[in-house]
Amino acid sequence: MAQLNTQRVDEVRSRGAGAVFNQIAREIVGLRSQAWGNRWGYVFIAPAVILYLVFQAWPILRGLFMAFSDYRWLVKATHGLVGFNGLANWVEMFTDPTFWKSFTISLRFSLMFLPITLILSLFAAVMISKVRNSVAAGAFRVIAYMPVILPISISMLLWVKLYDPQLGYLNTLLQNLGVQNVPNWLGSPGSALYAMVLPTVWARFGSWVLLFLIGIYSINREIYEAALVDGANGWQQFWSVTLPLLKPIFALVLVTGSGILSATEESMVLFQGTTGGPAEAALTTGVYAYRVAFIHGDMRMGYAATMSLFLGLVNMLITFAIFKTLRTERA
């Protein structure tokens, strides 16, 4: 009976948010008929549940409220529940030119980051899967994944060093290739956003390589052999066997990747703080919200929460769309 229950938990979870909500309602209804059972259970889950309630659940709920209030950290009168101002933050946000500018930057950044990372990581994964020598394949996996485990700040700072207009390796290479006027990658408004894409791809594509690899390794070898018998060449194999069978991984990768819309740290480390780079060319919405909440003026946390919630809602829509189009079961 217990075994059956735990299996159902996994099954419901994999069907997504709707199923979980449904199941919660059903569990509440059936709660009174359940036996108390082994009360040690409550002792065992207590540390995890307390940590979760205090540092995860409460901030999320409180943050949702903040998004509808004029909460300013430095103005005590707006603290607590007094600041509630309905949709005023939202009206302000939709008429705030800086917000729209930052949102466009976030969108452009995501639309550059996602396809590059997707193609690069899929390509790397397919190539690594072709390596028969297990030691070599292991080495390639480790090297591709290494940037992922570096602290995000270090990853960005390594690129600051590479981009350095005078001493950086990138411009040294360009000069050796005969380029006369080497660009100031991070320093000029025209290139700042593009210069931010590259380190972000570098720091993140490795985790997708591993996810794709897990997917590819789990594809049954016999399917490829059948395709080979049918006379499929490498490209056809990839197109008609590998890609369709990787659909669940694509969904997973895209869902985690869509979080890039709220990218904040990349810009803050590359451009040292919440300046958003030269002429605010790399001011993502995440950075703008951070600046509003923690750097500027009264520390308007309410308005910043509104912007974060907006990003979160857009993200939810994207996730929903991904699952609808890829029609996969895994959430």
Added chain:
Amino acid sequence: MVARITSDVSSAFRRILRPGSVLVYVSLFAICIICLVPVVWTVSSSLKTREELYTATPTLIPKQPTLLNYTWMLTREDMSRLPLNMWNSLKVTMGAVIIQCIAATLAGYAFARLEFRGRDLIFYLLIILMFIPRAGGLMALYEEMDFLHLRNSHLGLALLFPSAISVALFVMRQNFLGIPREIEEAAIVDGASTPQLFWHVDLPFVTGGIAVVAIWEYIYVWGEYLTTLTMIDFPELETVSLAVTKLQGWSAHFTSTLLAGYGTESAAYVVAMAPVVLVFILLQRWFVRGLTEGIVKM
């Protein structure tokens, strides 16, 4: 013998030079170079003197490697707080790892093995939050941590980071589910209590799972940036991942004519990332296990 070796070598070469293989290896080496160059360049810069950094044709391999950048960064306590920052990182990271391992192991056991009223309901409530957008999470955390007097506190960070417990919980629950029930039965017949069962019978089977959880948490907390930046106001409390972001342009003013800021900063970056890189290389098989057990399960 010699003939066999040469024929082995030549057949190996022929295999590598097959059209498919060439493409595979060339593209993989290109990807590796892209992955490694930023790290190699920084390590190399950290070994260079001012003179060699400012040379007209810098090389990827330093001609006259020197450790002076490191000794400067690690010993000039009047200018660099690097050793202190490393110590802060170690405290926060170890605290978070221990707390998360304990909480996730206990809860994982309860959700996998014990039956009590509302167990599944609580489990669903724990995972439903993953589907709710975290709007003002950071702002609300700032307020809460201030209220609890946990801002500017390493204890605060060590409690805050392990609270993101979902993945660790799944990993541990999965590990406990993998233990055959029969193993517990003999002990139950002997009248063992639940804590005894947990400690003496089940725990020895999940040490691998605990290692996975510990390593992932270690990597995450060591590299955490945004939350730490928000919670820590004083330079002497900063963790190393945060402190290195403030070195730029600053150390250049203080270094001797022998060294340059570019070199000393590179040395600081290498020191800051060494602990995670070493752990990753030494324990990499646990990472893949963690990925397959935790992340994909999500």
